Amino acid sequence: MPQFPFNQCYKYHSRTRDAYRSAGDGMEFKEIVMSRYATKKFDGRKLPEQKVNELFEIIRFAPSAVNLQPWKIKVVTDQKVKEQLKPATNDQEQVTTCSHLLVFCANPDFDSLLKKDEALMKKSGVPEETRNFIIGMIKGMTGKMTAEQKLCWAKSQLFLALGNAVNGAKSLGFDSCPMGGFNPDEYTRILKIPPPLVPTMLCPIGYAADKPMPKVRFAKEEIFF
Numbered sequence: 001m002p003q004f005p006f007n008q009c010y011k012y013h014s015r016t017r018d019a020y021r022s023a024g025d026g027m028e029f030k031e032i033v034m035s036r037y038a039t040k041k042f043d044g045r046k047l048p049e050q051k052v053n054e055l056f057e058i059i060r061f062a063p064s065a066v067n068l069q070p071w072k073i074k075v076v077t078d079q080k081v082k083e084q085l086k087p088a089t090n091d092q093e094q095v096t097t098c099s100h101l102l103v104f105c106a107n108p109d110f111d112s113l114l115k116k117d118e119a120l121m122k123k124s125g126v127p128e129e130t131r132n133f134i135i136g137m138i139k140g141m142t143g144k145m146t147a148e149q150k151l152c153w154a155k156s157q158l159f160l161a162l163g164n165a166v167n168g169a170k171s172l173g174f175d176s177c178p179m180g181g182f183n184p185d186e187y188t189r190i191l192k193i194p195p196p197l198v199p200t201m202l203c204p205i206g207y208a209a210d211k212p213m214p215k216v217r218f219a220k221e222e223i224f225f
């Protein structure tokens with residue numbers, strides 16, 4: 001099996017890394033993870049666009065298998081649309097009280113993603129040998145997948161982006177809630193989500209108007225073995 005040309009990639013990655021090295025002060029990551037909670041009600045205030053854009057950057061940089069980034073995120077801010085979505089969300093009021101509602105959609109169209117990825121790598125100066133290696137590897141991994149397997153794969157990748165969203169929100173001083181309690185077909189209809197995208201998870205963001213419940217977690221010994 002051909003070896004990954006690491007030496008060629010280092011330059012490409014280090015450029016990005018240096019650009020972001022000075023960012024991200026504030027809370028320690030552990031503190032963010034411990035204090036974030038699934039907010040049940042927001043106070044309706046709008047988040048500053050600059051903060052929202054910072055969160056989008058944190059989400060955008062989420063890892064994914066072979067960097068396919070198989071997700072698209074619909075951003076809903078219109079109050080009337082949010083009201084329409086509430087019944088399709090088991091009447092959960094996070095959807096209407098949040099500032100922005102992020103609808104994480106899985107994207108199983110791997111052929112288009114691969115083309116985009118390839119073009120982007122070329123534009124970013126990734127050497128041809130590395131590009132060919134990566135593209136070959138992705139085709140090898142995904143080429144024989146059924147449509148169902150692709151969707152399942154895309155959905156599981158999407159949860160990493162969602163993880164960035166919930167912890168990222170806290171790091172920027174606001175709140176969020178990961179939500180799976182909604183009707184994807186109704187969301188597709190109301191938001192006119194184009195195929196083959198599949199709404200998979202919601203993440204309303206804003207300022208909390210509730211208090212966190214006590215953290216209930218299994219003991220370390222029950223998890224790690």
Ligand SMILES: Cc1cc2nc3c(=O)[nH]c(=O)nc-3n(C[C@H](O)[C@H](O)[C@H](O)COP(=O)(O)O)c2cc1C
Nearest residue numbers: 036037038039040092177178179180181182213215
């Ligand atoms: C896949 C998934 C689906 C969830 N769906 C909902 C939901 O529909 N509504 C809600 O209020 N919380 C939802 N949650 C939040 C969980 O209930 C919450 O994360 C869990 O109870 C732990 O609480 P904490 O996040 O406040 O620590 C969901 C979480 C996950 C990961």
